[in-house]
């Protein structure tokens with residue numbers, strides 16, 4: 001239903017569970033993907049590279065995206081890079097904070113400026129940012145992560161406003177827990193009983209990467225042409241218990 005035929009889409013963090021699934025679904029729907037990775041020989045990137053419509057490029061989100069100099073314009077951009085660094089406020093330090101904001105927030109602002117100033121987003125393009133429910137409901141030890149995602153969400157709205165004249169749309173997906181390496185790392189710091197309590201808060205259970213990628217391809221497609229500045233909540237019903 002949601003054709004992405006002939007659409008060229010930039011997916012940052014295509015080496016991640018969620019980013020890789022989004023890239024796979026874009027390819028399935030006929031699109032082309034330029035996916036970024038940071039870790040060399042990432043399994044997901046190697047698998048995706050079997051498809052001729054997939055290209056990959058190394059990018060460390062803590063640096064400027066210099067690869068954009070050689071790229072042609074995009075019909076879409078999904079910003080999926082993200083990192084966590086559990087730190088109770090008592091132990092917050094500047095380096096940890098800078099890293100979290102660098103990857104989760106400034107990577108998006110730098111990329112947006114680079115793409116817009118170089119006219120690398122075509123009129124009518126669709127941009128999707130991946131955020132977290134913690135931006136609205138922070139958790140203990142996740143102050144900086146939550147704040148960086150809240151900043152990302154507000155930035156997305158401002159970007160939507162500024163790009164609307166070109167009919168470029170910007171929306172955010174706000175996720176609850178999804179079963180990926182970032183989730184495994186965050187549950188590793190909790191006891192099994194705490195993890196169980198966390199899971200029980202999700203009436204539909206925690207998500208899988210495809211639960212995020214399907215709504216994402218809808219947002220990338222022309223079927224969502226009247227949506228911009230929106231926040232799509234994907235949380236398996238978590239907020240029903242908030």
Ligand SMILES: NC(=O)c1ccc[n+]([C@@H]2O[C@H](COP(=O)([O-])OP(=O)(O)OC[C@H]3O[C@@H](n4cnc5c(N)ncnc54)[C@H](OP(=O)(O)O)[C@@H]3O)[C@@H](O)[C@H]2O)c1
Nearest residue numbers: 013015016017018038039060061081082132177178180182
């Ligand atoms: N899983 C969840 O429960 C959950 C919930 C809400 C929101 N999210 C968001 O969903 C997105 C994807 O996360 P995920 O769960 O799939 O986690 P993940 O597997 O850990 O993926 C993180 C991605 O970010 C990339 N990345 C991290 N630091 C980077 C850096 N300095 N430069 C460039 N790339 C960097 C990683 O690249 P490499 O692997 O190549 O290093 C990887 O592609 C993130 O934005 C996350 O905040 C996840």
